[in-house]
Amino acid sequence: MSFSELGLADEIVRAVSEQGYTSPTPIQTQAIPAVLKGGDLLAGAQTGTGKTAGFTLPILQRLTSKPAPAKRSKTVRALILTPTRELAAQVEESVRVYGKYLRLNSAVIFGGVGINPQIALLAKGLDILVATPGRLLDHMQQGTVDLSQVEILVLDEADRMLDMGFIRDIKRVLAALPPKRQNLLFSATFSDDIKALADSLLNAPAMIEVARRNSTVEVIAQKIHPVDRNRKHPLLSHLIKSSNWTQVLVFTRTKHGANKLVEQLGKDGISAMAIHGNKSQSARTKALSEFKDGKLQVLVATDIAARGIDIDQLPHVVNYDLPNVPEDYVHRIGRTGRAGASGEAVSLVCVDEHDMLKGIEKLIKRSLPREVVPGFEPDPNARPQPIQLRSGEAHGRGRASQGQRAGNASQGQRGGNAPQGQQARSPSGGNKPAGPRPAPHRSGGRGR
Incomplete structure (x- = not known):
C-alpha cells in the first residue's frame, strides 16, 4: 500500500x-x-x-x-x-x-x-x-x-x-x-x-x-551478562573493544552514574558523552550530533533524557543499570532494531538487580539468556545491596508525588538551557524527521 x-x-x-x-x-x-x-x-x-x-x-x-x-x-x-x-x-x-x-x-x-x-x-x-x-x-x-x-x-x-x-x-x-x-x-x-x-x-x-x-521487538537480540557491581565498567570497556562496537547507547540509572561512566570510559580511550537533565542544551546537542554522525562511540543517557532519541540502525543498546520500572526496559531496547534492522540489547546485571530482572522477564513473558564473559565471572557469594534509585522513586510503578513530579519535570522539560519554540514551514537540514518509518531526528539546536 x-x-x-x-x-x-x-x-x-x-x-x-x-x-x-x-x-x-x-x-x-x-x-x-x-x-x-x-x-x-x-x-x-x-x-x-x-x-x-x-x-x-x-x-x-x-x-x-x-x-x-x-x-x-x-x-x-x-x-x-x-x-x-x-x-x-x-x-x-x-x-x-x-x-x-x-x-x-x-x-x-x-x-x-x-x-x-x-x-x-x-x-x-x-x-x-x-x-x-x-x-x-x-x-x-x-x-x-x-x-x-x-x-x-x-x-x-x-x-x-x-x-x-x-x-x-x-x-x-x-x-x-x-x-x-x-x-x-x-x-x-x-x-x-x-x-x-x-x-x-x-x-x-x-x-x-x-x-x-x-512485548519487545523480535528483531532485537537480547542477553544478560552476569557481573559483579564493581566490574561493570571494566566489562563494558571489554565488550566495546573486543567486539569493535562503534556506536553504543548506554543507559544508567542516575545522572551521577552517567557522568562517572563517561569519565571512566574516557580513561580507557573510548569516546563517550552523557545526556541528562543537568546537562546544558549545548552539551546535549553536541553529544547527540556527534553520536548520530558517528564521531562519538558511546552515548550515556538516563531514561528521561533518552525519550525522543531516534537514530536509524543503532546497532547496540546496553543497560549498564537495569531500569527501576520494567516497562522502561522495553522503551530502552526499542532504540535499536528499528525499521526492520537487527539490533542487540545487552544488560549488565549484578546481584543487586535480580529482582528487577525478574520483573522485566515477567513483563516480556520470556527468560533472557545469560552469558558469563570469561574473566568477569560474578562472585557466587556476593550479597545484594540496596539500589540507588532516582530521586524520590521506589521500586515499581506508581503515581509520582508532587515533589517527584516537580523533580522529573525539571529533567523532562524545565531544566537546562533549551531553545525556545520555533515556527517554520520547511525543513532546513538533511536528516529525516521521525516519520513513516523510524528515522533520525535532527539535533541541531533543538533538543530537550
Whole structure:
C-alpha cells in the first residue's frame, strides 16, 4: 500500500516521498484512516514503529482539507502533548517537514528557556502546537494561549506522561479544551492508569495495537551478562573493544552514574558523552550530533533524557543499570532494531538487580539468556545491596508525588538551557524527521 492510497493529499505524499518513504508501517496503515474518519483513537505502539507520522500525517490532512477559521490571536487548532522536550521537538519537526507544501503553521514550546519568544509565536495563532505539559500550563496561567478552539488533541507517549506525574497537569489542560473535539491517545503500554485515562477522555474510540502488549521487538537480540557491581565498567570497556562496537547507547540509572561512566570510559580511550537533565542544551546537542554522525562511540543517557532519541540502525543498546520500572526496559531496547534492522540489547546485571530482572522477564513473558564473559565471572557469594534509585522513586510503578513530579519535570522539560519554540514551514537540514518509518531526528539546536 502507498501513502496516497491512505487518502492523503498529493502535497503530503510528495513531502513524504522526498524523505525516501514509499510504504506506510503497520501503525500508519491502521492509524491514518482511523484519524481521517474524525473519531477518537486509542493506539498501542512502541517507540520505533513510526507512530509519529501515524498521527501527524492525518492531522495535516484534516486541518488542510476544511476551511480554516480566521486565525485569532493565541488560538490553536491542534494540540499535541508530549512528555519531554526531545520528543516535542521531534514531533514538531515532523509536522514541519510533512506539511512543507501546506499553508499551515506550527510551533513547539517547552520549559527551560525564556517564555517571551514563545509568547510572540502564540500571539499569531497556530494551526498546530506541540508542547510539554508544564510549559503549556505556564502559558495558560499567563493567558498567552487560547485553547478554546482546539479541534484535535493528541497525547503522545501517554504512559510516560503518567509515569512522570503529569496526570494533574493533563487534567487541567483538558478542562480548558472545548468538549467537542477529536482525541488521539498513543501509549506503548496499557496500564490500569492508562485505561482509566482513556475511559475518561475518549468517546467510542477505534483501537489499534500493532505489537503484543508490553512485548519487545523480535528483531532485537537480547542477553544478560552476569557481573559483579564493581566490574561493570571494566566489562563494558571489554565488550566495546573486543567486539569493535562503534556506536553504543548506554543507559544508567542516575545522572551521577552517567557522568562517572563517561569519565571512566574516557580513561580507557573510548569516546563517550552523557545526556541528562543537568546537562546544558549545548552539551546535549553536541553529544547527540556527534553520536548520530558517528564521531562519538558511546552515548550515556538516563531514561528521561533518552525519550525522543531516534537514530536509524543503532546497532547496540546496553543497560549498564537495569531500569527501576520494567516497562522502561522495553522503551530502552526499542532504540535499536528499528525499521526492520537487527539490533542487540545487552544488560549488565549484578546481584543487586535480580529482582528487577525478574520483573522485566515477567513483563516480556520470556527468560533472557545469560552469558558469563570469561574473566568477569560474578562472585557466587556476593550479597545484594540496596539500589540507588532516582530521586524520590521506589521500586515499581506508581503515581509520582508532587515533589517527584516537580523533580522529573525539571529533567523532562524545565531544566537546562533549551531553545525556545520555533515556527517554520520547511525543513532546513538533511536528516529525516521521525516519520513513516523510524528515522533520525535532527539535533541541531533543538533538543530537550
